[in-house]
Amino acid sequence: MLNVLIIGNGQCGNRVLDAINKEAFGKKSKFAKFYSKQKYKSNVETIAINTAINDLKELEFTKAKDRIHIPHLHGVGANRNVGKQVFEENKEHITRKVEDRGPFDVAFVITSSSGGTGSSFTPLLVKELKERYDFPVYSLVVLPFREEGTLYLQNTAFSLKEIRESGTDGIILADNQFLKDLGGNVQSAYDGINGMIAERMMFLLDSMDSEMMMVTDLGDFQTVMAGGAGLATIGYYRADKDLPVKTAIQNALAPSGLLFSTNIYEEASRAMVIIKGDNEYLSIDDISNEIEKLSANVGHVFKGIIVRKGEYPQVLVVSTMESASEIENLYNVAIDAIGQEREKKNRIENEKEVDKAFSKIDGLEPHY
Numbered sequence: 001m002l003n004v005l006i007i008g009n010g011q012c013g014n015r016v017l018d019a020i021n022k023e024a025f026g027k028k029s030k031f032a033k034f035y036s037k038q039k040y041k042s043n044v045e046t047i048a049i050n051t052a053i054n055d056l057k058e059l060e061f062t063k064a065k066d067r068i069h070i071p072h073l074h075g076v077g078a079n080r081n082v083g084k085q086v087f088e089e090n091k092e093h094i095t096r097k098v099e100d101r102g103p104f105d106v107a108f109v110i111t112s113s114s115g116g117t118g119s120s121f122t123p124l125l126v127k128e129l130k131e132r133y134d135f136p137v138y139s140l141v142v143l144p145f146r147e148e149g150t151l152y153l154q155n156t157a158f159s160l161k162e163i164r165e166s167g168t169d170g171i172i173l174a175d176n177q178f179l180k181d182l183g184g185n186v187q188s189a190y191d192g193i194n195g196m197i198a199e200r201m202m203f204l205l206d207s208m209d210s211e212m213m214m215v216t217d218l219g220d221f222q223t224v225m226a227g228g229a230g231l232a233t234i235g236y237y238r239a240d241k242d243l244p245v246k247t248a249i250q251n252a253l254a255p256s257g258l259l260f261s262t263n264i265y266e267e268a269s270r271a272m273v274i275i276k277g278d279n280e281y282l283s284i285d286d287i288s289n290e291i292e293k294l295s296a297n298v299g300h301v302f303k304g305i306i307v308r309k310g311e312y313p314q315v316l317v318v319s320t321m322e323s324a325s326e327i328e329n330l331y332n333v334a335i336d337a338i339g340q341e342r343e344k345k346n347r348i349e350n351e352k353e354v355d356k357a358f359s360k361i362d363g364l365e366p367h368y
């Protein structure tokens, strides 16, 4: 059995973690968390870390003992410099909490790229974990809606670069903007998006720790994640009726199945495809044909099959990217945002000149 650590940093990281814990309770009723056991196959430890106590309080499926509050006002207000300083001051406390739960075979650290707490804690925490332990550490990074403002875009550009340079074994991207644009199945945006990420993470954990007909494991996942430019995304499709397995595979690879905007056939570097369902739906010929089509374009593709009696086909695809045109677009927008912030700061410097002018009359009185 694998020992898995999942950390959620900042509000977004906390909420996605909570959605994973919810998914692990089986979602049947809101009382499930009181009477049912989480259906993790592996030994999974979850930790939510935040500077804002209210963000931690709002979590519903993450146990109180799994929440670490690092007191700092009500968050760090999207200021990554403050966030980094707060992390450094509390580093020992945080790493001791991780140490107490270990040892682990693999870790995932979840954060938004754009806020203050999660995006500044994550690169520093990953670096600490990599320096102290041997296990792989993956980062799951949620990109912002593009209209959320210049500070969030600026934070994204710097945090993504820092996470990439932190020693992380790979970055899995989920993009709020892309998932919102898809519309349809993303009802109330955050809950819908968090649920999409959670069901993919649950499937991924299942596939790394499962007795399968044809096996993929943590080693295969590591090899896939080591490919390409260090960036990956996850695709998923669950059939709710009797559907040919080849259609289910195609749907998992289509934009509507992915967490980030990419064309797998053009941008992917390596992939892992896991198919789950009743034997009755799993035509080996159909599966092999689809995998061959993919590997002709992509390079190496690992495949795994999990037999689940009575279940319609479900497909998970983990794919690393060789190139990511959407990241290039995002950095172009972020550079504009950084320019705007710089100009604003210069204007504030000019205002300081205005202050100087005002201060020239300090101590003087008007005479009439």
Ligand SMILES: Nc1nc2c(ncn2[C@@H]2O[C@H](COP(=O)(O)OP(=O)(O)OP(=O)(O)O)[C@@H](O)[C@H]2O)c(=O)[nH]1
Residues within 6 Å of the ligand: 009, 010, 011, 012, 013, 015, 016, 051, 052, 074, 075, 076, 077, 078, 079, 111, 112, 113, 114, 115, 116, 117, 118, 119, 142, 143, 144, 145, 148, 152, 176, 190, 191, 193, 194
């Ligand atoms: N998908 C998703 N995105 C979220 C959620 N909550 C916040 N975000 C996004 O996260 C970004 C803001 O980062 P947060 O995680 O709220 O910030 P933080 O890390 O807590 O940092 P501070 O609040 O600045 O201390 C924005 O781009 C939001 O759109 C959520 O529940 N789901």
